[in-house]
Amino acid sequence: MENFARRIAVRILATVLLIFVTRVSALSSGSAVAFPDPPLEVMVLTDVAGLGDKGFNDVCWQGVLRAKQDFALKARFVQAREQADYLPNITLAAQNADVVVTLGYLFVDALKQVTPGFPGTRFIHIEGDVTGENVASFDFKSEQGGFLAGLVAGLFTKSLKVGVVSGMDIPPVKAYVNGFKSGVKTAEEKRAKAIEVIVVSAGSFNDPVKGKSLAQALIAKGADVIFRVAGNTGIGVMEAIADRQGVYLIAEDLDMDAEMPGKILASTLKRMDVAIYQAIEGIVQGRFEPGHHWLGAAQGAIDLSPMKYSQQLFTPRDMEWIDKARRLLKEGKISVPKSDAELADFQIPEL
Amino acid sequence: MAAFQLFLVTLGKTTPILLACMGGMISELAGVINFALEAMMLTGAFLAVWLAFVSGSPWLGLMGGALGGMLIGLMHSLACLKFRTNQIVSSIALNLLAAGATGVLLNQIFGVYGTSPSVAKLPTLRQCISESLPFVDNGPAWTSGEISILAPLAIALSLLTMAFFRWSVWGLRIKACGENPLAAKAAGLPVTLMRSLVVLTGGALAGMGGAYLSIGELSAFVEHMTQGRGYLAIAALILGRWKPLGILLAALLFGFSEAFSEWLAVSWANLPHQFFLALPYLVCLAVLTLQIGKTRPPSSLGRL
Numbered sequence: 001m002e003n004f005a006r007r008i009a010v011r012i013l014a015t016v017l018l019i020f021v022t023r024v025s026a027l028s029s030g031s032a033v034a035f036p037d038p039p040l041e042v043m044v045l046t047d048v049a050g051l052g053d054k055g056f057n058d059v060c061w062q063g064v065l066r067a068k069q070d071f072a073l074k075a076r077f078v079q080a081r082e083q084a085d086y087l088p089n090i091t092l093a094a095q096n097a098d099v100v101v102t103l104g105y106l107f108v109d110a111l112k113q114v115t116p117g118f119p120g121t122r123f124i125h126i127e128g129d130v131t132g133e134n135v136a137s138f139d140f141k142s143e144q145g146g147f148l149a150g151l152v153a154g155l156f157t158k159s160l161k162v163g164v165v166s167g168m169d170i171p172p173v174k175a176y177v178n179g180f181k182s183g184v185k186t187a188e189e190k191r192a193k194a195i196e197v198i199v200v201s202a203g204s205f206n207d208p209v210k211g212k213s214l215a216q217a218l219i220a221k222g223a224d225v226i227f228r229v230a231g232n233t234g235i236g237v238m239e240a241i242a243d244r245q246g247v248y249l250i251a252e253d254l255d256m257d258a259e260m261p262g263k264i265l266a267s268t269l270k271r272m273d274v275a276i277y278q279a280i281e282g283i284v285q286g287r288f289e290p291g292h293h294w295l296g297a298a299q300g301a302i303d304l305s306p307m308k309y310s311q312q313l314f315t316p317r318d319m320e321w322i323d324k325a326r327r328l329l330k331e332g333k334i335s336v337p338k339s340d341a342e343l344a345d346f347q348i349p350e351l
Numbered sequence: 352m353a354a355f356q357l358f359l360v361t362l363g364k365t366t367p368i369l370l371a372c373m374g375g376m377i378s379e380l381a382g383v384i385n386f387a388l389e390a391m392m393l394t395g396a397f398l399a400v401w402l403a404f405v406s407g408s409p410w411l412g413l414m415g416g417a418l419g420g421m422l423i424g425l426m427h428s429l430a431c432l433k434f435r436t437n438q439i440v441s442s443i444a445l446n447l448l449a450a451g452a453t454g455v456l457l458n459q460i461f462g463v464y465g466t467s468p469s470v471a472k473l474p475t476l477r478q479c480i481s482e483s484l485p486f487v488d489n490g491p492a493w494t495s496g497e498i499s500i501l502a503p504l505a506i507a508l509s510l511l512t513m514a515f516f517r518w519s520v521w522g523l524r525i526k527a528c529g530e531n532p533l534a535a536k537a538a539g540l541p542v543t544l545m546r547s548l549v550v551l552t553g554g555a556l557a558g559m560g561g562a563y564l565s566i567g568e569l570s571a572f573v574e575h576m577t578q579g580r581g582y583l584a585i586a587a588l589i590l591g592r593w594k595p596l597g598i599l600l601a602a603l604l605f606g607f608s609e610a611f612s613e614w615l616a617v618s619w620a621n622l623p624h625q626f627f628l629a630l631p632y633l634v635c636l637a638v639l640t641l642q643i644g645k646t647r648p649p650s651s652l653g654r655l
Contacts, residue, residue: 050574052465079464081450081575163617169624200616201624207578209568213360213610216497217617220356232573235466239569 040284042068042075043097045089047104049167049205049231050079055253056231056272060103060126063273067280086110094118099283101276102126105170111135122288124279126272127172129292136282136289138275141296142172143179143336144329145268146227148304149250150183151325152266153225154195155318156248163198163218165237167205167230175338176229176252176268182337182346183325189348190321198223202233211236219247225265228252248310261309269303271295297329321351357607357614359498363568365606366502367392370560371584372591372598373512374420374553379593380516381549382529384653386442387427388557389581390449394419395558396565397453400572401460403470412566413473413501413559420558421551423449428547438653446581454574467572473563476500499567501559506599508556513595525549529649557581586635592646608634 044064046057061077068075076097078089087110093100094114101124102111108128115123115132123130125137153162164180166173181197188195198218202210211233215226219240226241227250228234234251241249241263249260251267275295282288295301304326311319328334328349337343371388378385398419403412423445430441461467474482479500516522525545527535532542564580565572587605591598612630616622 048575050465052463052574054466057465079454198617198620199624200613200620201628203624203628204578206573206575208573208576209564210578210613212568213363214613214616216360217613220353221617232465235571235573236569 039072039074040099040280041097042073042099042101042280043093044075044077044101045086045093045103045107046077046079047106047205047231048080048082051077053205053231053234054256054259055234055251056270057103059254059270060101060272060276063276064101064280066273067277067284071280071284073280073284087113090114091117094121094123098122099124099280103272104128105172122283124276126276131290131292133290135291136279137292138272138279139292139294140172140270140272140275141175141294141302141336141338142270143175143182143338144297144302144334145252145270145304146176146179146181146229147183147186147329147334147336148322148325149176149227149252149266149268150180150185150197151187151322152183152304152307153180153227153250154184154187155190155321156265156313157195157223157225158246159222159224160193161196161198161221161223163200163215163221163223163226165211165214165218165226165228165230165234166199166201167233168203169201173229176227178338178340178343179336180227181343185346186325186348186351190351202230205231205233207233208236208239212240215240219244224248225250248313255305257305257307257309262313265310265313266307267305269305271301271303275301297326298332300330302329324351325349353614357610360610360613361603361607362498362502362506363606364609365602366499366505366567367560367563367580368584368587368605369505369509369599369602370563371557371581372587372602373509373595374555374557374560375584375588376553376591376593376595376598377512377525377556378424378550378553379588379652380529380649381525381546382532382649382651382654383428383431383546383550384438384442385427385550385553386439386585387423387445387581388584389577389579390442390445391420391423391554391557392561392564392577392581392584393449393453393575394423395561396576397456397561397572398422398558399562400467400470400565403566404461404468407471409471409473409566412470413562416558416562416566417555418558420554420556420561422554423558424551424554427554428550432543432547432550432655435655450575453572457572457574465574469570470566472570473567474500476503499563501563501567505559505563509595509599513599516595526649529651532651532655557584560584583635586639589646589648590635590639590642593648604638605631605635 051057051061064075086107090110091114099122103126105127111130115135123135130137184195184197200214215237225248228237229252241247248265250265253270256267257264334349337346371392375385375388395416399412399416402415403409430436431438476498528542528545536542587601591601608631612627616627
């Protein structure tokens with residue numbers, strides 16, 4: 001009997017511990033500094049890759065941090081452990097915060113379910129079309145960044161083979177990849193040589209070990225420039241490139257050039273931080289603009305890093321082409337394909 | 352050359368699964384269900400990075416990996432053997448615990464999110480050879496590819512385990528604990544103590560498997576970096592029928608099918624990549640269904 005009671009007790013204890021642990025793991029708070037009241041409470045929900053991915057999530061978080069400093073906000077983030085966490089996490093955040101920021105295309109479905117139930121909460125969403133009175137969603141013309149990356153890769157490659165390691169096959173990633181292909185096509189015409197693009201997918205934004213072996217497979221196949229669009233999986237791609245002579249990386253979303261000087265040809269910039277900052281600014285100043293917005297090079301949201309450490313690897317003529325492409329994108333004079341169908345009809349721009 | 356490259360990648364992919372799988376095997380041979388391999392690997396991967404970061408030595412890091420696995424092993428054996436909880440439930444709880452705790456600790460210790468700072472990495476086989484045998488210039492040709500020193504070590508460990516269970520008395524005694532604990536007890540064996548020690552040793556092995564991921568392949572810890580490899584190890588354990596040789600082959604098969612699917616993905620980039628991602632698991636499923644004869648786990652698995 002005593003034994004039975006003890007077993008029950010242990011089981012209850014284990015359950016409680018389990019619940020506690022799940023909570024702790026879900027709520028690793030960013031900061032808890034007290035601000036003058038009532039501070040606006042901002043809750044940021046990251047996807048499973050989470051902060052520290054040196055890409056997508058980190059860029060967005062930078063915008064939140066800047067807003068936090070300027071407007072004396074309370075900002076916290078919650079990292080999802082799996083996709084099933086999205087719905088409860090958004091609901092919980094909406095109950096507790098004034099502004100909920102969701103990062104990533106994978107949130108779209110869950111977000112659509114939650115937003116109508118919380119008319120008093122403002123939602124800022126990055127990547128994906130979510131509309132509503134209380135939602136401002138932003139999409140980025142990732143394909144323009146991909147185009148610039150492809151142009152850089154295509155102009156650079158000595159082996160005439162370039163690779164892409166992608167995370168999951170979601171629309172923003174597909175846009176990146178198709179843009180990249182069109183950029184390589186443009187470089188092909190400029191150099192009058194055929195360049196092969198090899199795209200491989202890791203099926204996860206969170207598997208750096210697989211990212212490394214995929215990058216190694218690409219290198220073994222002869223690729224000398226690899227474009228990573230893979231979140232945390234990309235950390236493994238960098239690892240594979242770090243100790244290889246003559247193989248170079250193009251990073252996505254965040255300016256990574258200084259991380260491995262000379263080994264990163266360029267980084268495509270996606271200024272999600274600016275979008276988030278401005279949206280929060282709007283809320284603070286009482287002029288929140290709901291709706292879905294497309295941001296691209298024309299708005300300064302997509303660009304290429306200044307290539308501070310890699311310029312000397314290119315001829316002045318190459319750099320001229322790259323600069324011209326950036327300018328034309330800004331002026332809206334190049335239409336970059338996003339889908340496979342558009343890629344087939346791609347008109348190579350005059351550079 | 353391509354075949355040789357494929358072989359090296361296969362070895363690399365096999366190593367973490369093999370180490371974890373051996374850890375699971377010895378613990379299950381002693382009669383304790385061990386689904387907590389994922390937790391052991393993840394904790395091992397984390398502690399390996401932590402110790403390597405603090406000490407600057409990847410070898411101490413590897414020891415840290417073993418310690419991390421043992422820590423989970425200790426908790427598992429306490430829960431199962433002392434408090435007699437359900438062994439599967441305890442395993443699952445530990446898997447969740449490790450996933451959350453490593454993330455929180457990463458933030459508390461290093462002050463970063465998601466990815467740890469980079470640390471010293473275990474040497475490759477080639478580096479080890481040219482260091483210990485300075486007269487061999489860059490090592491013989493067969494070491495030319497990049498393969499961590501842990502890969503041959505894992506194979507050697509697996510052969511050792513094979514010999515241990517085949518020829519040593521203690522191997523037989525451990526199996527007795529898993530087949531018929533009452534008889535083992537009657538024969539004067541300290542069953543519970545032996546089981547605890549075996550679970551701890553298994554934890555050390557699985558922890559080293561995790562360390563392979565963080566300081567063998569990469570040079571940093573990334574949250575949730577095991578990505579289900581611990582579960583794959585359990586599949587390899589069942590496929591290998593709880594036999595050392597069997598699990599070596601099963602782990603090699605998994606390693607090969609993953610390496611091969613990646614090689615295919617690079618060669619035939621036009622096919623939908625979901626196919627390549629699913630391929631290793633399809634192979635696993637196919638082999639499991641095609642398996643001839645009866646699969647027999649240790650008779651008293653999960654029973655006290």
